[in-house]
Amino acid sequence: xxxxxxxxxxxxxxxxxxxxxxxxxxxxxxxxxxxxxxxxxxxxxxxxxxxxxxxxxxxxxxxxxxxxxxxxxxxxxxxxxxxxxxxxxxxxxxxxxxxxxxxxxxxxxxxxxxxxxxxxxxxxxxxxxxxxxxxxx
Numbered sequence: 001x002x003x004x005x006x007x008x009x010x011x012x013x014x015x016x017x018x019x020x021x022x023x024x025x026x027x028x029x030x031x032x033x034x035x036x037x038x039x040x041x042x043x044x045x046x047x048x049x050x051x052x053x054x055x056x057x058x059x060x061x062x063x064x065x066x067x068x069x070x071x072x073x074x075x076x077x078x079x080x081x082x083x084x085x086x087x088x089x090x091x092x093x094x095x096x097x098x099x100x101x102x103x104x105x106x107x108x109x110x111x112x113x114x115x116x117x118x119x120x121x122x123x124x125x126x127x128x129x130x131x132x133x134x135x136x137x
């Protein structure tokens with residue numbers, strides 16, 4: 001049976017700064033290269049996992065206050081950092097995993113401003129080591 005979860009209070013931390021109150025979207029992509037391991041005599045193709053190529057895309061409101069989105073993210077462009085996304089504030093568990101991308105690289109910082117609309121910032125952090133923690137702290 002299919003289910004869906006309404007994320008009413010997710011937690012988004014970038015470089016140890018909680019930006020949850022400015023974040024409007026988070027996409028975590030867990031991706032591994034697919035390496036063929038098929039040998040003579042195999043009845044079908046076989047594959048094994050190769051290098052990880054993970055990414056996290058985050059959408060924020062453009063806040064220029066101290067310790068908010070601009071101050072935190074602009075200092076990280078061209079560097080590696082750690083990003084944590086958790087569906088709901090609280091202890092890690094099988095139904096509330098803490099997804100962490102450590103050593104991910106932020107290459108660009110596009111800031112979008114439009115007449116009559118709130119400014120936004122969307123970043124994509126690529127690479128790094130992906131881990132999932134479901135053990136209560």
